[in-house]
Amino acid sequence: MALPLLILALTFASILLARHLFQKLRFKLPPGPRPWPIVGNLYDIKPVRFRCFSEWSQAYGPIISVWFGSTLNVIVSNSELAKEVLKENDQQLADRHRSRSAAKFSREGKDLIWADYGPHYVKVRKVCTLELFSPKRLEALRPIREDEVTAMVESVFKDCASPDNLGKSLLVKKYLGAVAFNNITRLAFGKRFVNSEGLMDEQGQEFKAIVSNGLKLGASLAMAEHIPWLRWLFPLEEEAFAKHGARRDRLTRAIMEEHTLARQKSGGAKQHFVDALLTLQEQYDLSEDTIIGLLWDMITAGMDTTAITVEWAMAELIKNPGVQEKAQEELDRVIGCERVLTESDFSNLPYLQSVAKEALRLHPPTPLMLPHRANANVKVGGYDIPKGSNVHVNVWAVARDSAVWENPTEFRPERFLEVDVDMKGHDFRLLPFGAGRRVCPGAQLGINLVTSMLGHLLHHFSWAPPSGLKPEEIDMAENPGLVTYMRTALQAVPTPRLPTHLYKRVAVDM
Template sequence: MDFLLFSLVTIIIAAVMQHLRRRRFNIPPGPPPHFLVGNLNQLKPQWTQSFSEWSQTYGPIISVWLGSQLSVVVSSSDLAKQVLRHKDYQLCNRQRTARMTQNGSDLIWSDYGQHYVKLRKLCTLELFSLKSIESFRSMREMEVRSMVRSIFMDLMSDDKKPVMLRNYLSSVALNIVSRLVIGKTFEPKEGKEFKSIVEKETRLPGATKLLDYTVWLKRFSSWFTSDKAFLKHMARRKNWFKEAVMGEVYGGGEQKCFVQSLLELKEKNELSEETVMGLVWNMLTAGADTNAITIEWAMAEMIRCPNVQEKVQNELDSVVGSKRLMSESDIPNLPYLQSVVKEALRLHPPTPLMLPHKASETVQIGGYKVPKGTTVYVNVQAIGRDSANWKNPYEFRPERFLEEETDVKGQDFRVLPFGSGRRVCPAAQLSINMMSLALGNLLHCFSWTTSTPRENIDMTEKPGLVCYMKTPLQAIASSRLPQDLYLNFSQKCI
């Protein structure tokens, strides 16, 4: 009884302190928080939707209380520039809430410091430099052409059957990234297990939202939750990694893959096994998911807007012709295709909220105080759909990027699919090349439509850190090129 009384008093005191904290700081306005839970119970499954709606009421910078944790969300390009450029140094750390990221020994979830700088430099030199991107170009082309051949062979067996594009896109993206990172594609069983593990992480049972975000209840989490599921999952992930990655014999190939460099540093005690595993996991999950997501959204938009699809195909026919398949070297000569990729990234950024930043000290943003320890989100999706930045922002219109030269790699704060500042995605150029190559080949080789009315395509977003289509896109494909190009692509492509 005394213990329960003590717990109740502790909760009340903490709640009072939280209330005083809100009054003490000139923090941004926002929806009134409720006792203990803050605004958690008001959030819709797709957080960006709630944040965008609240921004319409309270302004482009808002305070949202996730339990006892203060979060500040910015939804305008000017405020994003303050967060990611002017106050970048104070806001470049990561807020880690999910237990899979608690130690921050990898690249994506580490705080900014010597460890992060070392890992980023390593990734840039080995994977994302212009020299490295060019050296692996033929590999990317081969994987994309293999995807084209697979689609064509399926059409040969049944040309009326809808194509589940996500299956092909996920496979080709994972194959490209895995060959880049570990020098091989996964065996079907390994690839299936990897995808299952990644999917499991998005719905792993564990601490509830209240326990995750309410500081004074974390110590009591063992009363309500068990670590068994979490520990079992982490053991499964580690076992997969040891068998699929560490179990390989590396060396002897024409090109040294990324994991070889990591293992050499591990042997010199410059990297821990945990960091090696974290880096490889970062590259595989981030690289495979985000590229496939963007291409699927772009294809859905072009099926809904056949005039856009026709314009891309006319450009491809003019530049590439019908005697070979498209290669990466064609991309600079395909401005409309490039604009389609940019428009898909603007309207459907794969990470709509960007990963959470953390204030390492109290800073001023938009005339308000953001206390030390606050989580800061940049609502990239809202910025890309802001009518102050874009005319008819919800319309899929690639021409807007032809009318005005716009950078999508972090310099123009109206469109930030790769972030900006110290934490900008180092793989931006590689991702754009991959998306342009895959999308160009899909449109050059096939025409796409749907068996249902175009307006009935489900464009709902699936809640999560990354923004999948809730209903996977199914489309009817028909070939556009001579048959021998699909079957003998290795000889016919330049």
């Protein structure tokens, strides 16, 4: 048995080596670290990939080749090359690489996130831009966002004012995660699975279990995705994926049916995404797979990224107490101490907006974005990008480029008061939401929620590190992964700043 496997492995190695040599002779590929046979550079890549690729770009240049097994991945790390990828060659680089798990979850790209560029993508993108994330709908759903943020404030206040917790630190992500979870489930499904006592109903428990199981399945085949012969040794667990898909669909269909019956009773639809999609289904010829896929795209994209960004921002604000005080001075001057912040106040709070923008610059939640796949041979930076290659924009490195940003590692929101920099895809120096055909359609929703969460946390509380820990000792390292969680979850001590009656949530039923 060992001899046939050895022969098979050597055969694959020879094929991959021949293919690699052929590409090197035919194309002028970007420079990069020398790949090993079969595995490419997989064993050379450090766990926090965006930092590793940034280090390699210092040695090889701002555009590099990295081999994931037999697949060429091109990483660009400055704004000029990002513009070439996301604007000048946008259409040729607008497809998606789908792992086997992503292909299963998305029904081979019937959603938005994992769809290749083409008629289907253009259609669902139009639905998102014109219908789901239109200014009118975002404004109509504003009470939900503000309700969840004030619920977070009330929860922090109750815990820090408890006699057992006076002067003690709290786990910040616990409160941020609750806002993100409740907000996205209410926006997408019109459901608040958690009651005022913090208890989750049966549907909510099922929802959490589905999310957790999806993450587990998605991470189960990482190495096998990049080395073809390993797929024979580690086949896709078809039954596990089928059960997961059926479970997800069953819950989603049950919620869709609830909304259909509610519309029939009331004679009209609410603003939630599920209502919007069901109402627009016939007009846009949306399949049930696409509706379910879009709803779960919203959940996947919105569940963690907002909480991650705000946790990093709070860590920076505690590390930089002068910035925290300046933001609070602006809030006190504009809002005062007799009412709470609303989203309509944002235009009068330029420093708060700059704090949010600076947090997204230094800590983009998806630092490598999702890979763009070449659907044709193109040139970027004078190098060839063969059809079928994956292209990553290291937005973390772009936003820390010392050729563009003065003191790039310093948390200094003032830089955005001095120079107006767009962060929704029009300025390639700052790309937390991507750019071009695949820019995040929910960018404004994310910006609004991040700004609101930060504003309320700073207006209602002063924040300090745990007892015995100096601000500069806060661990600012990242956990490995597609999104940038803090390696050490932030602990902080909140001190209330406003009259007690302003910490009470007034529930909104939408």
